[in-house]
Amino acid sequence: MKLNIDNTFTNELPADEELNVFPRQVSDACFSFVKPRVPSEPKILHYSSEMTSAIGLSKEEAESEDFTKIFSGTEVYQDTKPYAMCYGGHQFGNWAGQLGDGRAINLFEVVKNNKRWALQLKGSGLTPYSRTADGLAVLRSSVREHLCSEAMFHLGVPTTRSLSLALTGDQVLRDVQYNGNPAYEKGAVVCRLAPSFIRFGNFQILTARQDRKNLRLLMNYTIRHFFPGITENTKEGYIQFFKKVSKDTLKMVMDWQRVGFVHGVMNTDNMSILGLTIDFGPYGWLEGYDKNWTPNTTDSQHRRYRFGQQPNVALWNLAQLGSALNLIVDDVPALENILNEYQDSFTLAYQKMMRDKLGFNTEEDTDELLFQELEKTLHLTETDMTIFYRNLANFKKDETLAANSTALDFIKDSFYSPEELKDETLQGWLNWLKSYQTRLLKEDTSDEARKAKMNAVNPKYVLRNYMSQLAIDAADNGDYSLISELHELLKKPYENQPENEKWFAKRPEWARNKVGCSMLSCSS
Incomplete structure (x- = not known):
């Protein structure tokens, strides 16, 4: 070898x-x-x-x-x-x-x-x-x-x-x-x-010890090998480095939000300087859409690392990194400007993400309100995030909407308790769909083209915790075939795989509170 x-x-x-x-x-x-x-x-x-x-x-x-x-x-x-x-x-x-x-x-x-x-x-x-x-x-x-x-x-x-x-x-x-x-x-x-x-954390520990020499060595090494186009050993280069790290980190977190992934332990020692998802501990994908969900039992009380908080935690972590780098940068305003840019960039990135997920090619002033209303609607009844967005692509923009729950048939598989689709809950969903239809009618795109656009960013298959647990249980008994099956399935998460349709399904009820299928500890 x-x-x-x-x-x-x-x-x-x-x-x-x-x-x-x-x-x-x-x-x-x-x-x-x-x-x-x-x-x-x-x-x-x-x-x-x-x-x-x-x-x-x-x-x-x-x-x-x-x-x-x-x-x-x-x-x-x-x-x-x-x-x-x-x-x-x-x-x-x-x-x-x-x-x-x-x-x-x-x-x-x-x-x-x-x-x-x-x-x-x-x-x-x-x-x-x-x-x-x-x-x-x-x-x-x-x-x-x-x-x-x-x-x-x-x-x-x-x-x-x-x-x-x-x-x-x-x-x-x-x-x-x-x-x-x-x-x-x-x-x-x-x-x-x-x-x-x-x-x-590699940079933070050196700053905590006031080790300027090795902090500079590490900075120069990192820039030299992984940040082409940035000049090492200069103040300007260090500032550009921090800006690139901030940009890469935001890109990573917005992809988490797009697919419904929750890291679970966003400590600064679990943040890659290259903007990579690192340290897969008590992670999870949203089952029922819930901005406040965290998969980490250690975080169950304060929910610091909950789904909806991840972009803000990334910013907080970047601020800690900036504070560490300032030992050799010595320019707080320049570093703070980059953090402020992150906040502005996040707003734009969030809006683009939502337009992509909903199949829009253009921008409208009403979009932000539509996004906010969707979030409220998703919380009306337990709704599977992955299945909802994937099936929303099947909506026909010129279709006449019924005034009852049959109007929701194309997304009914995403509801954990379909019987709750009545009264205010039903009306809330109907109101949002009408707003969505009105917005789609402003687009020139055909239903087929919109569906292709949405299916390119809304996965059909994700690694739900219960799927991992099934593979773990089988492996513990000497059967490793499910590891291979899931590994292959997840190579094509955006494609229809008729032979794997069983994995395009809500979390089964038996897995709702089962150890390893809902929340997890950091124990490994």
């Missing part, structure tokens, strides 16, 4: 001088060298053929014993030195100090077709940043990350990717519900990929 290795992070940035692995504060360094824990009985359950090809591996190599050894942590690839990154962050709005790669170990960087990939094992053992944890991961969280990384990419959402999913053969103790009842689960390792895994 031959890979084109080109390690820049460890070659160009300062390393921790302590080589013994034990939890500690790491200063004057951007990373620590550490080897993965050797699993007792590694087994590759699934791999992404797209990503094996992306790093230059053939099908035969991906199914070789060497592949299993390297991407389970059993062996270290020749002439490489694995490492864990040092970073800090704000967790739920509070500064947490040093965090770092507590259960992730970076293997190496590969360059293929002029594209750089950093490869990282998640769940491969202790690092200096593991604090009181064991650095391991379990099957359920690993299945979720492996599937979701690839699903997000095919939805058109900026994201880290996943190369492979492996069982370790070891048992890992976890308290899945944080209720004092820990139990042993199957250990697993995911190999994930990104051009870089640098986060907001």
